[in-house]
Amino acid sequence: MKALVYHGPGRHSWEDVPDPTITDDRDCVVRVDAVTICGTDLHILKGDVPTCAPGTILGHEAVGTITEVGSGVRDRKAGDRVLISCISSCGTCRYCREGSYGQCLGGGGWILGHRINGTQAEQVRVPFADTSTYVLPESVRDEQALLLADILPTSWEVGVRNGDVRAGDTVVIVGAGPIGLAAVMTAQLMGPAAIVVVDKSPARLDAAKRLGATVVVNDGEQARQAVMELTDGLGADTAIEAVGIPETFELCMTLVRPGGHVANVGVHGKPATLHLEDIWIRNLTITTGLVDTKSTPTLLKMVASHQLESSGLITHRFGLGEMMEAYDVFSRPNESDALKVALFREHG
Amino acid sequence: MKALVYHGPGRHSWEDVPDPTITDDRDCVVRVDAVTICGTDLHILKGDVPTCAPGTILGHEAVGTITEVGSGVRDRKAGDRVLISCISSCGTCRYCREGSYGQCLGGGGWILGHRINGTQAEQVRVPFADTSTYVLPESVRDEQALLLADILPTSWEVGVRNGDVRAGDTVVIVGAGPIGLAAVMTAQLMGPAAIVVVDKSPARLDAAKRLGATVVVNDGEQARQAVMELTDGLGADTAIEAVGIPETFELCMTLVRPGGHVANVGVHGKPATLHLEDIWIRNLTITTGLVDTKSTPTLLKMVASHQLESSGLITHRFGLGEMMEAYDVFSRPNESDALKVALFREHG
Amino acid sequence: MKALVYHGPGRHSWEDVPDPTITDDRDCVVRVDAVTICGTDLHILKGDVPTCAPGTILGHEAVGTITEVGSGVRDRKAGDRVLISCISSCGTCRYCREGSYGQCLGGGGWILGHRINGTQAEQVRVPFADTSTYVLPESVRDEQALLLADILPTSWEVGVRNGDVRAGDTVVIVGAGPIGLAAVMTAQLMGPAAIVVVDKSPARLDAAKRLGATVVVNDGEQARQAVMELTDGLGADTAIEAVGIPETFELCMTLVRPGGHVANVGVHGKPATLHLEDIWIRNLTITTGLVDTKSTPTLLKMVASHQLESSGLITHRFGLGEMMEAYDVFSRPNESDALKVALFREHG
């Protein structure tokens, strides 16, 4: 089959590889019907993720059709149309039993397209099929389900819910890339009174506005002014970091009120400075986290009931064989205005 | 009357000052029967707290007898024996209505011995008497109540409860000064399976052991070993920072398991480094906070029912007039083995 | 002045009474600008509330302008335009300090129009002015604020929040009178996927639909079918009882899934049967409650930001002098199609 293989920093190609096979009786093999590319994949290509070995097929988000299941798979069968989650879950370790699948100790966690071959391929082996895939109702199209593989649960769990967003709150989201925009969407599930979004890109701010942001601004100083005006000078209830650099994390820390929350969603490569001399007295809560995808069934229900229109972030569509071109478009968002790109087995 | 007056960095004296008087109709004046000295007072003496102006009477912890109340005081009267809380609460602002008295926007918060004259005196004016003092049951002695003014609610609220300590947990407490030892005491209210305490002072580790610590160790490396052994290599559920320097905060960050909590209690003067590049993926929660003293009524009930023996941290007792000597003893803990010192109007 | 006086079961009149005066230094006197009638007032008229003595002026919901404040009032002054809450709060008792103002032990709770004279009058004395009234922003009109006095916080706190409604949930609301309809409005702040409303009145079901209900049905059997269809036969996550009779409470108990919540909002006059033999094994949570109005500041913020359109429930408007007619219209909803009636000092 064809797949997108990582060959070390700066090198990737869409090439022939052997078909995947069942290697553990809880595996399934899935034919990929729709797949997307994540900012994390670009990090891998830059060499930022040394745990991803050259030779690995990338990708941890897809929708597909099961073609084969191992003898230990109970609740999935060939022909099932499923969402493949970015997080695999063994289902039996301490963390999986507590709903923290992202921290799975039994061989799961974020492994697809990272420690084992991923979804940017014509087929993919998915471990722990019963607890790592989600059967899709007929009414949900592939494209609608696709963003449930990662960015919607990530933004909701790690940003909105860790950040304890509540009805009536003022929320500031720093960064309007795909994950920040997904946070704009999922924050609204909690009924905040105002959502302020900060980004440098006018196109992304337009998207934020369209998806429900109350105020959009270009930089930290404007963010501070907007937040303080909305909160009588107190600060935001919650700041969501959706960029992944020290500056934006530190900005978040200055935007929240005493008693507020800073929820980090960004993937960071460097340490930040934590001004304990200012914040020790301010009753702040800072959270970090890899997604658990515990919320996936709920999000899926909301997509099926049209409460959440998840495909609104997809700006570019390709055939699966156009993978290299899709990577190119996705990696140059300033020129392409790309948010999320989607690739389909059957396209056009 | 006599009082301990701060005269700028390095200078303090026990001297004659005017008696306090009611200046707002919600004030009361209290005759001080028992008072203590806080590590924060030493910070002020070092010049670390510029918001405390020279000329201020220090002290924010005391037990006393009300001698006069303003016309707007409803539930206190002359003769009431009361605990004076380190936190004053206006009772009507947004934060006070939510139980976050430490963040009071109506003129309260930590003001005694900081922004207004404090309790290290023969008498003290206490603002918002109804919501900033606690009437003591007869069965509770002055000495038992004294530590409820600050370190017991601080350690419980900001350390143990913010740190989400639960039955069966492994907790590590970094720093065994008064506040760390109070955390050893109050952590046990939540039923943890193991409490590891780190400090360099053998005397303080002895105290920790006596108060209920499971394991006591001398440094970070030993702490790490002890914690990993107790948790099959996962890390502690909660780390409580009770020192207030970057090194100990950063140590705490390395001792907790994925999904764990770091609760900062220490008063910090410098920033720390936050290794987001390591922790973004580990589902950590970091909290900071000034005490709210919301738990004071509950702690008082527990002292009255002998569930909590609060006076166990007092190592040295003085008459009120021996204030300068008490400061001397308290500021040299390595030599004096002092934990908390208490001064009494009637002594000896 | 004129006021609506209760003279025992079945007897009330709009009559001359003495003007109210300050009797405690924390009181204020308010000129009533807008007032409404509550279903509870009808209960009193029927003789169902023996704690309300004949001679009492009724009413516990109003918006007005302060004309006088007691010497102990701190944060309110003559001329302030305020919301008068149905719950008075002393601000200092144990329950008030915890945010449970409805259970105030210091002389507050539900007293207006119940144990002391109420708001259906040209003027009203309001105890504990600082903690029992809310200053209105200019942008919020009297009519918008009026329903924040009782039914919006009641439906949100006692129905939606006690019932733990969450994003993606299926909620069933039994009863579409004013409080049930307010629950339809406030439930949406939590992002449920589906809201099923049960009532016999087509007009009320129309109102429910207009306010955001997903499915409206006529009786319990249809409710059961609708809920089971929406939940694959499991049952609703939350059932909100908004009628106040045994039959509707018992219906709620049969509509929730294992692990679900039944939140009782209705005012009951008789016991219900609790089928412990069925539910002991089903992990249910049942809550009851008088409103605390702790959420009033948040709701007010949401009205000001147009997140909540609170005046949508007002169907009939009167001048204050038309009180008897307003009572007549409100007490015959089947004929008048009245939901909430509002009376204004300046009308027409």
Place this chain on the structure above:
Amino acid sequence: MKALVYHGPGRHSWEDVPDPTITDDRDCVVRVDAVTICGTDLHILKGDVPTCAPGTILGHEAVGTITEVGSGVRDRKAGDRVLISCISSCGTCRYCREGSYGQCLGGGGWILGHRINGTQAEQVRVPFADTSTYVLPESVRDEQALLLADILPTSWEVGVRNGDVRAGDTVVIVGAGPIGLAAVMTAQLMGPAAIVVVDKSPARLDAAKRLGATVVVNDGEQARQAVMELTDGLGADTAIEAVGIPETFELCMTLVRPGGHVANVGVHGKPATLHLEDIWIRNLTITTGLVDTKSTPTLLKMVASHQLESSGLITHRFGLGEMMEAYDVFSRPNESDALKVALFREHG
């Protein structure tokens, strides 16, 4: 092998039956080393549990050694010494994924000794071995682990944690049978200030006292007096129902303060009267529940660390072949003073 077979109301015998075998690839077969009898088994014998068919081997609590595992079992192997939980969990259904194993939709829940053959036998087949058994550390003896199969997690989860017992609280436990006594033990993990226990049996009250109860009383009126005295007339924070009849549930409802919790643990056969006309205004929370055994790993850790001495409730010990005699002793507690009886493969 030998097993205790239920032959319809009033009839049971210790008799020869076929050995159990693996029937599903996630099963294991366990040699029973220690087993106990539950009050629920007596209910079955009385005919109160029609879902338990004649011919079923009873028993849902045991410790044993795995002799065989199915091909789909991952983390258990022959020779493992395990706790067999009263709750089987499929590990993949919605409820299991949320930690509500007791409500398992995938074929688990309370099935052992109820819908399939149970543990009162020389061997037992346990479905879903990976997620329904717990490997025991060497340091924990069979007898210590035995009560973790049901009554300790039941009392902790359904009584103490559902009842939201907190440090400083006053708790009343109605019923001092095995489950009520287990609640006395596990309540202490949360640090309550006072535990009041009500029962008619002096022997059981002695046991309650020994296990940590603060006050023990004989009847409801004395309970009311004790609770009101401890709480200044307010009522208990939490009442735990551990009997299972309407009278004791209704007693619990009268013992809690406004804002309090009633946690039902008892197995009920009849409806109770719920006095909504009294409680609608009192902010009460009532919970019911079958245990999930989600807390079992934590409880096991606490037994291993000697934080919990779980075998303290065992009053009588037998060999496995003395099953009929053990039933006899256990079913006449007033004469035998039996709390829990334990039967061992190797005894005496």
